[in-house]
Amino acid sequence: GEDVEQSLFLSVREGDSSVINCTYTDSSSTYLYWYKQEPGAGLQLLTYIFSNMDMKQDQRLTVLLNKKDKHLSLRIADTQTGDSAIYFCAERALAAGNKLTFGGGTRVLVKP
Amino acid sequence: GAVVSQHPSWVICKSGTSVKIECRSLDFQATTMFWYRQFPKQSLMLMATSNEGSKATYEQGVEKDKFLINHASLTLSTLTVTSAHPEDSSFYICSASWGGLANEQFFGPGTRLTVL
Numbered sequence: 001g002e003d004v005e006q007s008l009f010l011s012v013r014e015g016d017s018s019v020i021n022c023t024y025t026d027s028s029s030t031y032l033y034w035y036k037q038e039p040g041a042g043l044q045l046l047t048y049i050f051s052n053m054d055m056k057q058d059q060r061l062t063v064l065l066n067k068k069d070k071h072l073s074l075r076i077a078d079t080q081t082g083d084s085a086i087y088f089c090a091e092r093a094l095a096a097g098n099k100l101t102f103g104g105g106t107r108v109l110v111k112p
Numbered sequence: 113g114a115v116v117s118q119h120p121s122w123v124i125c126k127s128g129t130s131v132k133i134e135c136r137s138l139d140f141q142a143t144t145m146f147w148y149r150q151f152p153k154q155s156l157m158l159m160a161t162s163n164e165g166s167k168a169t170y171e172q173g174v175e176k177d178k179f180l181i182n183h184a185s186l187t188l189s190t191l192t193v194t195s196a197h198p199e200d201s202s203f204y205i206c207s208a209s210w211g212g213l214a215n216e217q218f219f220g221p222g223t224r225l226t227v228l
Contacts (some may be wrong), residue, residue, distance in 0.1 A: 099146075
C-alpha cells in the first residue's frame, strides 16, 4: 500500500533556506508533488517531479528526489513570511491509478 | 490558468438537512474531479473520484448514499451531503484534473460545512 510521511513542523528565519522532507513507500510512484495550503484555503500546486528525475528547480524552489531511499525534499531559498503555510507532499503511484496519496503536511513558520 | 472554484465557501445548516457543494473548473475541461475531506490540522482524505458522465467511485468507508456526487459536465461536479449531522462538519475540497502528462490535480478553495 501507499504511505507518505512528513515531519510535522519547521521553524525558519526570514531569508534562510527551508528544507521540507517527505518519505514514501510505494516504489511504483510515477509523479511526486508539492502543494501549499494557507489557512482556510485550498491547495496550491507548487511543483512536481517525475520519478525518473533527480532534481527540479523552479525559481526559489528546488525539489530533490532520491528514488532509492524513497525520499523527496523541497527546498525554499530566501524564505519569506508569505511562505508560512502547510506544505503537503503527495505521490501518484501506478498501483493507485489517478489518485494522489498525501502526507500529513508540514507546518512551516517563518519568523521575521 | 487551471482555476477551480467552489461554492459556497462556507455553509451552516441544521441537522437533518441536505447541503449541495459545487465544484467548477473555470478555464479547462476536467476529465476527472476528486472530492476530499479535511479535518482540522490533518491531511486530505479522498472521498471519491468522478468522471464526467459516469458514476463516482467511492473510497472504502465513504457512504455513497450520504455523499451524493454528480459530475454533470466537464466543468461541473457537485457533492450533496444528505441528512447532514454534526459529525459531517468538515472542510470539503474538490480538485480537477485535465489528464495532462503529470495528471496534476488543481484544487478548489474548499467549503467549510458546519452542521448544528
